[in-house]
Amino acid sequence: MSQEAPAPKYLVLADTLQKLIFEGDIEPGSKLPSIRSAMRRFGVSKNTLIAAYAHLEMSGDIHAKDRSGYYVSREREEETARLPYIIDHPLSLVEQKGQDILTDLEALRSRQGYDLLSPMLDAKLLPQGMIARTARKILAEDLRACLTPDFGPGYRPLRRALAGYYRAREIAADDRDFVTTLGCTHALAAAVEASTAPGDTIAIRTPTFYPLLRIIHSLNRKIIEIPSTANRSRDLERLKEAIERYGVRACFMSVSLPDPYGASLSDDAKRHLLNLAEQYDLAMIEDDVFGHVSLRSHEMRPLKAFDQTGRVLHCSSLSKTLGSGLRVGWCMPGRYAKSMQNVRSIVAPAMPVFEQALVAKLLESASLARHVRDIRLNIRQNLQTLQQALGEGLLAGSSLTSRDGGLLAWVRLPDGISASAIYKAALDRNVAVAPGGMYSLADRFDDHIRLFLGVEAHNFRRAIAILARPTDRMHMP
Structure with a gap:
């Protein structure tokens, strides 16, 4: 595959900062350097730094406080405790537990619904x-x-x-x-x-x-x-x-x-x-x-x-x-x-x-490298749509726990909201999401859903808008 052009400076800086956050060199809850001091530290322009901070804010790694600056989100710190363990038997051998969703997906496709479950690139994004x-x-x-x-x-x-x-x-x-x-x-x-x-x-x-x-x-x-x-x-x-x-x-x-x-x-x-x-x-x-x-x-x-x-x-x-x-x-x-x-x-x-x-x-x-860049642009648009919806209260204040950026979004649900209930309620509205329970053999991860971002941006926005409508079924334990 032909090599891609160098990444923009703001993305290189954002990646550097994200790595420092991810590896704990910048602690959750701590304040990031001011614009001026960060410009000196990293040797970048003001516009580059602002763009990098904006990128990290969109991904949820940092957040701004009025007249105070940018802070590292605490979600990473909480994530360690929130992801489940088997406390009594933390490493017990477990038996296979199946969850067959193929029938549901077939019915959804016959109704021309929105599939945010299957990790298959949207036909509109394929380089036909x-x-x-x-x-x-x-x-x-x-x-x-x-x-x-x-x-x-x-x-x-x-x-x-x-x-x-x-x-x-x-x-x-x-x-x-x-x-x-x-x-x-x-x-x-x-x-x-x-x-x-x-x-x-x-x-x-x-x-x-x-x-x-x-x-x-x-x-x-x-x-x-x-x-x-x-x-x-x-x-x-x-x-x-x-x-x-x-x-x-x-x-x-x-x-x-x-x-x-x-x-x-x-x-x-x-x-x-x-x-x-x-x-x-x-x-x-x-x-x-x-x-x-x-x-x-x-x-x-x-x-x-x-x-x-x-x-x-x-x-x-x-x-x-x-x-x-x-x-x-x-x-x-x-x-x-x-x-x-x-x-x-x-x-x-x-x-x-x-x-x-x-x-x-x-x-x-060389066309393949250009195609991959187009996919990444579409992913960024969908990630921004999802972040905005989460910020506006999608699924009663759920949060994105995946940070590295790619085709997958792993969304953590608040207490009292069941992923299996959301799966069923979303299907009723012609939207398929992946319930977290399908990713483990044990009874785990019912407090998460996974969304596939390889969907054409307009269709993704429509699907998220449908999910954003309130329903009592999504609060079932």
């Missing part, structure tokens, strides 16, 4: 012209090759394009490092099979990507949930405790904008994770499908970027930018390469070439 032009060119150049199945680890031009894409992200790679799959979910399922055995225990940060819970359960692996909080050091301590107590064999990690809560790990935390993997001989299964649509001034580095011993099975795709219907994913399986290819070949012994050729061409196109 770019894809159509590229597809025509590929078919004209070599139709016969496109109709010939691929029996190897993946279409070599795609693997070469992926290697170039990752090298541009400062991740060492060549075409032999990749196994292509039928989407990222297929890659994750194959990675679980390639690195663990039936009966093994896999540790997962929760809340987590809900289809993965079903996949792991169906493969006869045990799941242990490690609650994610704002205290990343404590999270890592709990992970270590689980590894020692329950004989964990692998960890599932999404370190960049994870679904649903969007809180990314610092580079130091990623290194700590890999140290644990080395110490306890663990496989690290990484889902990086959301990382490349961050609103930060720089692209987040995946766990794979820090992997020196091949323990990370890095899985990704471009489904969040090119559309979920394009079923092309990949895995960088490291030391598990042979096992990964064997597992992949059981489900898909021959991979379709045309879709792989299409993704290869798009990865090398």
